[in-house]
Amino acid sequence: MRRSLSSPGLIRVLIVGLALVLARPAAALVVEEEFVLGPADAAPVLRILSTTDVSAARPFLEAFHNANPDLSIRYTVASTISAYEAIADEQLPFDLVISSAMDLQMKLANDGHARPIPHSAAIDAVPHTARWRDLIVGISVEPVVIVVRSGAFAQGKVPRTRRELIDRLREDPERFRGKVGTYDPATSGAGYLFASQDAAFGSTFWRLAEVIGRLDARLYCCSGAMINDLADGRLLVAYNLVGSYSRARAAEDPRLLVIEPEDFTLQLLRTALVPRSAANPDAALRMLEFLLSERGVTAINLVPGQSSVLSTPSGRPGASRTIRLDPGLLANLDRIRKDVFLRDWTAAMVQP
Amino acid sequence: MTDTAAPRSLPHRLAAVSLGGSLQRKLIWQFLAAAAVAALTLFLAIRVTADRAAEAAQDAVLAAATLALSEGLLAEDDQLDMDLPATVLSMLSAMGEDHVFYRVVLRGQTVTGYEGLALPDTIPTGNEPLFYETMVNGTPVRAASLTRAILFDGAQTEVQVALAQTRHGQAAIADAIAWRAGFLGIGFFVLAVPMSLLAARAILGPVGEVADGVARRGPQDLRPVAESVPPELAPFIAALNGFILRLRLAHSRTETFIAEAAHHIRTPLSAIRAEAEVALHQAGDDKIRTRLRRVIRSAEECSRSASQLMDHALVMSRSEQEVRGPVELGTLLDGLVASMRPTAELRELSLHWQRPEHPVVVLGDRLLVETALRNILDNAIKYSNPDDAIDVLLDVSGRMARISVLDRGRGIARADLASLAPRFQRGENVRDIVGSGLGLTMVTEVSDSHDGVFRLDPREGGGTCAVLCLPLA
Structure with missing residues (x-):
């Protein structure tokens, strides 16, 4: 099960190797990208393990490096599961873990793999909904969106809510058959998190699942593949995509239209924690302070679709549903619960 | 002439008194000690009560969550289903952002949850969860466990669930209450200081008043103390009044004795003087006349002294009678x-x-x-x-x-x-x-x-x- 929110094809600064297996036999950190700022052999190194692509992270990494030239940065990108295992199972000496997998971050903190972050004015300024204990701090927030191909719906008929989307799909099943895509919750951790959060907010989700199941929905492992297919025209509607990637692609491609559902829009937190295995936790704290400083906030807000936890989130304020950062997320990782959920999901997808 | 310096400059009220420990100081110390004990008791009572109340509240939540978890267990043939509502776990963490751990064990096998969460030593029976303390990942937790029978694989099978949480929230509440209780105790004690001073002064006030009243008296004033005093002082005042009465009796006896003596002396003196004057007239010898004049003069002196002694006794007795x-x-x-x-x-x-x-x-x-x-x-x-x-x-x-x-x-x-x-x-x-x-x-x-x-x-x-x-x- 590999979870990734990365999108291939964006600017790669330094690719050490895809599917690179580190020397230790048991240690299987799959590094997707690596980016080094400053002299690689310099004594103080800040090692960041992240699930955010280098392209999206570069603005704040460079801004931080300019402010702290004494510190070199080794920024390692991995899938969410790989990043979790690197800390939970292997205790690799990363100083900071930034991940969009809120459930896995919560599990790391709950299981005692995170180091308490000392109180500071910057950290106390983060809203309570965006931090847990003194172990996890939210960095940025981004909406979970629907992306449609422009022209998929008639003028003025672009759906604004899930109900409207269900109605449009039902009105013209032949047009949308095989042209609706979403995450496969069985293979994508993010997809499962979004789907189960959707399901928790009401019965609309299961009605939608029935409808797209009947339309032979296509299931994806990652955002990037889905957006590529949208751009190619193989898909007309993609449901539950991560806002930052979608906005970034939509900014370049006018055929893509990003919709933040007005009934409710899930907001996903990208969170940071300092692992117990950190070799240089002070450097990690400097990075955290920077990310929550004015310059850090500006750098984060540069990425389309993404906003700092200290900024007011986009979209209709009443529709925002930030995924709760608390041990309730652990339920998301429960094997039996997931099995039950996936049985229901498969029943909706595969219809006689 | 007696020495005029020492005894006269001392007012009559200031007799030397041998001093023991101050009653007022003793009273204040005892009040303060009582207040300190009361403040400490208040602090401990509030702390313990708050701790228990917070624990009871947290236990109630934990029990409800454990029940909800166990009720979510369902078996379909050989498949165990569990409805684990995220809100149950959220709820457990709500109070103090506590860590939460759970475990489900079927036929000795951990089906889901944390292997690291130990089960209680005794297998819980009945519908009420069994509470116990244990450690998960080196963190102390409060846990509750419950056994439930489900129909699994065609047979009644026992499933044991355990749910645990850290008690940061409870500790935070207990700390907050302890601080308040501490301030309350200190405040109580600080208030008790002036109050004990006032109380000690109020209690000892009548003693000072009586002493002042007695001290202000004129030198001849031997009336009993008439001020009304608290019953606790009554024996002391009664003894003082008894003493004054005895003194007064002794005094008046002395005065009466002096007056009597003077009176008895005066009459024979008059006779001596009269006889001496007659003798003076009759005497021819100048030496004898000189002697007789001396006799007369001495008798006069004596008589005069006796008169004054009588007068004085009169003054003494009448000035008391007013x-x-x-x-x-x-x-x-x-x-x-x-x-x-x-x-x-x-x-x-x-x-x-x-x-x-x-x-x-x-x-x-x-x-x-x-x-x-x-x-x-x-x-x-x-x-x-x-x-x-x-x-x-x-x-x-x-x-x-x-x-x-x-x-x-x-x-x-x-x-x-x-x-x-x-x-x-x-x-x-x-x-x-x-x-x-x-x-x-x-x-x-x-x-x-x-x-x-x-x-x-x-x-x-x-x-x-x-x-x-x-x-x-």
């Missing part, structure tokens, strides 16, 4: 001057007395006032030289009646003034004149018992000015 009435000083002095005139003329002194036009009335004991004035006049006559004049004046000065007796006698040295009041003290320059030393003592005592003032001043051009002021009626 027989008071209006006394018109003009009339009184009329009679007194008339009665003294023969004695004065015998010594070739002229007495000048002019009664004022308006009556001058004071409130007092007529007999005592008369005795005092007679003693002043007697003194003036006694210490004047032949052919001198003695002026007796009566006027009103403010709220006082003023009687002044002015003579041209030998006067009083300034140094003697203060020392003349006590009994049997006499001036340094009157050794040659008959006197007991009781006269001025009596005047002073009468003056004191009437709230008056008695003063002896040297007179300009020689002599003495004796002034007695008494309050007007």
